[in-house]
Amino acid sequence: MVESNKDMQYLDNYDSSIYKKPSVTVDLIILTIFENKLMVYLVNRDQSPFINMLALPGSFVSIDETLEEAVERCLERKVGLKNIYFEQLFTWGDVKRDPRMRIISVSYLALVSFEMLNKSLGEQGINGHLFSVEEILSKRINLAFDHGEIIKYARERVTNKVEYSPIAFELLPDKFTLPQLQRINEILLGKDLYKANFRKKIIDQVIETNEFTSGENHRPSKLYVRRMN
Amino acid sequence: MVESNKDMQYLDNYDSSIYKKPSVTVDLIILTIFENKLMVYLVNRDQSPFINMLALPGSFVSIDETLEEAVERCLERKVGLKNIYFEQLFTWGDVKRDPRMRIISVSYLALVSFEMLNKSLGEQGINGHLFSVEEILSKRINLAFDHGEIIKYARERVTNKVEYSPIAFELLPDKFTLPQLQRINEILLGKDLYKANFRKKIIDQVIETNEFTSGENHRPSKLYVRRMN
DNA sequence: CAAATAGTGTCTTTGAGACACTATCGT
């Protein structure tokens, strides 16, 4: 080890003679909306442990990169995504969460529109796919490690946060209609909303454009962009 | 080149002899209310780096203990506290946050009544003390590492969370008066509340006892206990 | 009695919820 014995005494009389470091990873919960369902991007593990099982994409944190840099590297390398929204979710530190060795995982929640995700996945050669979060959580699919629990926690975070924070916009393209925005909110909240009430609530968070949807056999819908304050 | 390091695949044949691992610590933000001020417990560093500066109490995470176990160990050994409320706050991973080496810190917010904290500090031989959070944050005191930023983040979390969560109870003894509870809320929120409105809002979160305060030259106040649902 | 804090009743204001109505496309 590079570090000296003395350096180990960080605010503690920690016995460095038995000192072993855990490994640290970041794990990504990449969420999007597809066909009116909340979806999570998972990869198929091609090696032990949990071979052939689904897992969250992730990576070890290098000694010379921040956690956020590890997330950005992972997003770009594994999914081809740059400059998308993400936030730290929770740090998971159970001793036996990886059967081989001690790994502490800092999980990050990432939100992206299906359009952008699909474009990236098309350009990359990818071994991952989208899965319905509700299906995953109803236990019909077993995940590697504690990744099922992590997805459940991410699902709760999103449901809570959408009530007081404008995260729904992250799941839409730059230009969107209010019915689209309402549908995203309904999916995240798990319940229907009244159109008029929803609009009153969010109208000051958007700016209308002069553009409209077209081609469908009903009244066109005005396109809006997000208001950044 | 360095890319091979960053390219290591998640949970692949990870060879710990090649890749350098960061160290992992837990850092505790122990908050209490004293003399109508939000206080944080800090220790004086007796070694480099940041010698003679104030820092959050913390500890390395052992290879065979969970993050929560590290927090409990640290609370008990350093402050003599057991079974108090704590929750994970945020994980700090900047590369240079410790000038000696790479340390990733998982911070935990702990709340405790002054009565309980003071009793513990009296029993222990302690090198830490309570400091006003507002004073710390108004930059009159410089802290070791990024601990000033961590305290600021903890302050924000508490201010936000008190609006929708019953954390104020954690800062009071088991039996308390409603004026005491209101005062705690006012300190955390940073603004005065109307007595009648406050009581309407929290009355279903408490259970009245038959006891009253006494000895002060005004009307006695009824004692309540928290209602656990 | 006065001073001080504990505790309550009620009017006002605000925002969420419910629902009915009108508007504009394609066929």
Added chain:
DNA sequence: ACGATAGTGTCTCAAAGACACTATTTG
């Protein structure tokens, strides 16, 4: 015209805010 979805006006109701009032202790 009709079916379908976009978009608006307004009544109701519940919670938050503001404020005035009463109650009970010590000195």
